[in-house]
Amino acid sequence: MSIAKLTASTLAIAAVSATTAAARDQVQIAGSSTVLPYASIVAEAFGENFDYPTPVVESGGSSAGLKRFCEGVGENTIDIANASRAIREKEIATCAENGVDEIIEVRIGYDGIVFASQLNGPDFTAFEPSDWFTALAAKLPVDGEIVANPNNSWADVNADLPDEEILTFIPGTKHGTREVFEEKVLMQGCEDTGAMQAFLDSGMDEDAAEAACMDVRTDGKSVDIDGDYTETLARIDSNANGVGVFGLAFYENNTDKLKVATMSGVEPSTETISSGEYPVSRPLYFYIKKAHIGVIPGLKDYAEFFVADEIAGPDGPLSEYGLVADPELADTQAKVADEVTMDSSM
Amino acid sequence: MTDLTQDMGEGASGPARPANSIFAQDARTKRRNAAERRFRMYGVIALGIGLVFLVALLFAIVRNGTPAFTQTFIHLPVELSEAKLDKNGNRDIEQIKKVSTFGYKPLIEDAVARALEENGIASPFEDAGDLTDLISSAAAAQIRDLVIANPDMIGETVEFRVLAASRVDGYFKGRVTRESLARDKNLDAEHLDVADALKDAGVIEREFNWDFILGADASESRPEQAGIGVAMLGSFFMMLVVLLLSLPIGVAASIYLEEFAPQNKFTDLIEVNISNLAAVPSIVFGILGLAVFIQFANLPQSAPLVGGLVLTLMTLPTIIISTRASLKAVPPSIRDAALGVGASKMQSVFHHVLPLAMPGILTGTIIGLAQALGETAPLLLIGMVGYIASNYPDGIASGFLDPNSAMPAQIYEWAKRADPAYYERAWGGIIILLVFLMTMNIIAIILRRRFERRW
Numbered sequence: 001m002s003i004a005k006l007t008a009s010t011l012a013i014a015a016v017s018a019t020t021a022a023a024r025d026q027v028q029i030a031g032s033s034t035v036l037p038y039a040s041i042v043a044e045a046f047g048e049n050f051d052y053p054t055p056v057v058e059s060g061g062s063s064a065g066l067k068r069f070c071e072g073v074g075e076n077t078i079d080i081a082n083a084s085r086a087i088r089e090k091e092i093a094t095c096a097e098n099g100v101d102e103i104i105e106v107r108i109g110y111d112g113i114v115f116a117s118q119l120n121g122p123d124f125t126a127f128e129p130s131d132w133f134t135a136l137a138a139k140l141p142v143d144g145e146i147v148a149n150p151n152n153s154w155a156d157v158n159a160d161l162p163d164e165e166i167l168t169f170i171p172g173t174k175h176g177t178r179e180v181f182e183e184k185v186l187m188q189g190c191e192d193t194g195a196m197q198a199f200l201d202s203g204m205d206e207d208a209a210e211a212a213c214m215d216v217r218t219d220g221k222s223v224d225i226d227g228d229y230t231e232t233l234a235r236i237d238s239n240a241n242g243v244g245v246f247g248l249a250f251y252e253n254n255t256d257k258l259k260v261a262t263m264s265g266v267e268p269s270t271e272t273i274s275s276g277e278y279p280v281s282r283p284l285y286f287y288i289k290k291a292h293i294g295v296i297p298g299l300k301d302y303a304e305f306f307v308a309d310e311i312a313g314p315d316g317p318l319s320e321y322g323l324v325a326d327p328e329l330a331d332t333q334a335k336v337a338d339e340v341t342m343d344s345s346m
Numbered sequence: 347m348t349d350l351t352q353d354m355g356e357g358a359s360g361p362a363r364p365a366n367s368i369f370a371q372d373a374r375t376k377r378r379n380a381a382e383r384r385f386r387m388y389g390v391i392a393l394g395i396g397l398v399f400l401v402a403l404l405f406a407i408v409r410n411g412t413p414a415f416t417q418t419f420i421h422l423p424v425e426l427s428e429a430k431l432d433k434n435g436n437r438d439i440e441q442i443k444k445v446s447t448f449g450y451k452p453l454i455e456d457a458v459a460r461a462l463e464e465n466g467i468a469s470p471f472e473d474a475g476d477l478t479d480l481i482s483s484a485a486a487a488q489i490r491d492l493v494i495a496n497p498d499m500i501g502e503t504v505e506f507r508v509l510a511a512s513r514v515d516g517y518f519k520g521r522v523t524r525e526s527l528a529r530d531k532n533l534d535a536e537h538l539d540v541a542d543a544l545k546d547a548g549v550i551e552r553e554f555n556w557d558f559i560l561g562a563d564a565s566e567s568r569p570e571q572a573g574i575g576v577a578m579l580g581s582f583f584m585m586l587v588v589l590l591l592s593l594p595i596g597v598a599a600s601i602y603l604e605e606f607a608p609q610n611k612f613t614d615l616i617e618v619n620i621s622n623l624a625a626v627p628s629i630v631f632g633i634l635g636l637a638v639f640i641q642f643a644n645l646p647q648s649a650p651l652v653g654g655l656v657l658t659l660m661t662l663p664t665i666i667i668s669t670r671a672s673l674k675a676v677p678p679s680i681r682d683a684a685l686g687v688g689a690s691k692m693q694s695v696f697h698h699v700l701p702l703a704m705p706g707i708l709t710g711t712i713i714g715l716a717q718a719l720g721e722t723a724p725l726l727l728i729g730m731v732g733y734i735a736s737n738y739p740d741g742i743a744s745g746f747l748d749p750n751s752a753m754p755a756q757i758y759e760w761a762k763r764a765d766p767a768y769y770e771r772a773w774g775g776i777i778i779l780l781v782f783l784m785t786m787n788i789i790a791i792i793l794r795r796r797f798e799r800r801w
Contacts, residue, residue: 024646026737026748026749028647028648028749030729030732033762036566036732036733037565037566037567037763037764039733040565040566040732040733041565041566041567043565043733043736044564044565044568044733044736045447045565047736047737048447048487048490048491049446049447049490051443053737054736054737056648056732056733056734056736056749057732057733057734058647058648058729058731058732058733058734059731059732059759060729060731060732076640076644076646076647078647228762229764230761230762230763230764249764250764252530252531252532253764253765253766254764254766255526255529255530255531256522256523256526256529256530256766259529310446310448317483317567320532320567321566321567
């Protein structure tokens with residue numbers, strides 16, 4: 001008897017969910033945890049100012065977000081993917097295979113990547129990309145030979161740096177931030193120190209030399225952090241000689257615990273990043289599924305609201321939180337208003 | 347005789363007990379007794395270490411979490427200026443709605459400037475706009491909501507209780523100091539001077555914050571507004587799904603296995619598997635839920651219904667094991683007596699065995715639910731972490747199907763956020779979660795104490 005009732009109730013629940021699942025009135029967003037704070041600020045303000053419900057923003061990383069974005073078209077898939085890097089060719093192809101062929105790319109601004117250490121710790125106040133490369137590379141050319149990285153202290157790397165044991169906390173490989181770190185810091189340092197040339201001279205081809213430049217030592221001097229910046233902060237808190245890689249916004253919220261170092265002599269700030277002086281920054285994006293515009297209520301309004309001057313402009317709340325406003329915001333606004341997809345803009 | 351007197355004489359001068367006396371401990375007995383004393387001491391030490399950890403944990407939770415329950419508020423009379431909010435003056439609701447929260451900023455600026463003036467506090471800032479950093483950006487939305495609900499109030503001056511910015515709140519809670527603000531671009535030390543003066547004037551007050559318990563999640567820039575209420579509703583709907591599915595399924599399965607099923611290899615296999623399932627890490631159920639409920643069955647993302655289904659899978663083995671144990675504890679004589687007076691097998695189970703086993707079943711269910719309530723890992727995979735718990739569900743169906751978070755997932759999310767004010771809220775959330783878990787466990791204990799029968 002109870003089994004009969006049970007089947008009936010299960011069926012009833014399944015039926016209810018099947019019918020109501022067809023009507024979604026909420027914008028659903030997923031993706032990069034770097035973009036999440038900005039997206040949540042916009043979503044909150046959007047919910048307050050429009051009659052639509054507040055959009056839902058999930059985190060999980062750029063790649064995971066884009067993967068879900070490319071699963072297909074329909075109310076059970078997300079409408080917007082946040083990403084801290086541009087979408088890849090391969091992802092566009094996967095999207096197209098699943099019927100997501102019209103994607104609107106929206107660049108919301110820039111994010112700075114900063115190098116910070118304990119506020120009262122050793123004087124890590126000025127770095128060059130070459131310092132980071134020489135401190136972190138797995139293999140280095142020494143006197144014409146490629147050997148395992150012999151440096152133990154920052155002073156070995158650069159006499160101006162404190163004589164402290166090297167201990168760095170860098171984003172793990174699943175983070176979009178890691179890619180920027182490798183390209184703009186390690187690669188740059190590799191070229192600046194002439195190591196790139198040395199790798200090529202030692203008989204490596206171009207790809208192998210690049211890989212060698214971005215290969216990070218695994219002897220415990222550099223720790224990959226797969227979690228969030230809060231985890232990096234906790235590690236820095238307990239290691240006075242540790243140096244961590246953070247987002248500018250995260251650093252600005254924790255200035256009572258962290259001090260930031262200059263990179264190539266430039267202090268990171270929204271101004272130096274937007275002027276292009278500070279070298280380590282990257283654009284942030286979100287991607288809209290055009291097929292969902294008009295189906296999911298409020299989707300286009302949300303996108304337009306996001307890039308409006310009063311939100312993403314230099315005096316808006318996003319900039320206040322740490323986003324570097326995009327100087328070409330007006331173009332982006334026009335692009336969203338006209339629903340220009342990636343294919344037609346290419 | 348002489349021997350005896352001799353003995354007694356010796357005894358008076360000093361006893362020499364025989365080697366096998368039970369009063370004298372030989373070396374082996376001494377070692378054995380010492381070993382026992384040592385073992386008892388180890389036990390006491392182990393208990394002591396456990397207690398120290400428990401006390402340290404509770405102390406840390408209470409110390410870090412209690413500040414989250416109070417919040418700094420500013421009492422501010424705001425003039426709802428007609429020129430700013432309703433330029434045409436015809437109180438057309440659509441026109442009023444067009445003024446966004448950004449349009450309300452000047453009103454707040456004026457109100458703060460006036461509050462300072464009335465209390466005779468000199469503003470250290472040239473620009474009146476700098477003063478608004480004292481106030482949460484949530485204030486604009488609060489005023490706008492009231493104006494939209496009552497357009498007639500435009501033109502009046504209304505007293506509001508608005509939230510202070512999180513750093514001002516942190517200052518009164520001791521988290522933020524003048525030194526720490528020196529390098530902070532969100533607030534200056536001068537702001538704190540103004541805040542101190544306003545506090546002396548009674549404009550700023552720290553009050554109990556119901557919104558923390560009942561409110562919705564807030565964005566990263568407004569930790570002062572965040573509450574756990576919506577996530578609590580999410581947890582509630584999930585628990586409802588878990589209870590409605592796992593109790594009938596679990597009880598039916600255990601009754602069948604315990605009372606009706608034949609003993610053979612197949613049922614043995616099922617039994618072993620149920621015990622194994624109870625030990626499966628919960629994240630496995632999460633990934634199963636993602637594959638089956640969301641990707642295959644196309645149920646909505648982030649919905650408490652899906653969360654409940656996943657947690658049901660996790661809770662079922664617990665309920666089945668405890669139900670079977672309590673069915674087993676009912677003496678066979680009761681079944682025999684029922685069968686003896688002519689009851690069918692089913693009658694004997696439903697009229698006699700099940701009622702007697704009920705307290706044990708309920709206890710197991712409540713403990714299973716408490717376990718599910720505190721579970722985070724599977725929820726990460728079905729999209730319940732992020733800025734999710736922002737809307738109250740508007741009805742039963744919406745409660746099950748609209749995206750929502752759960753209490754432990756919300757706590758995890760807060761602990762991840764950049765602003766240190768969220769850290770305090772994460773601890774506060776833990777207190778609320780612990781209160782729920784303790785209540786459920788106490789109910790389970792009371793049920794067991796009051797209704798359990800021993801034979």
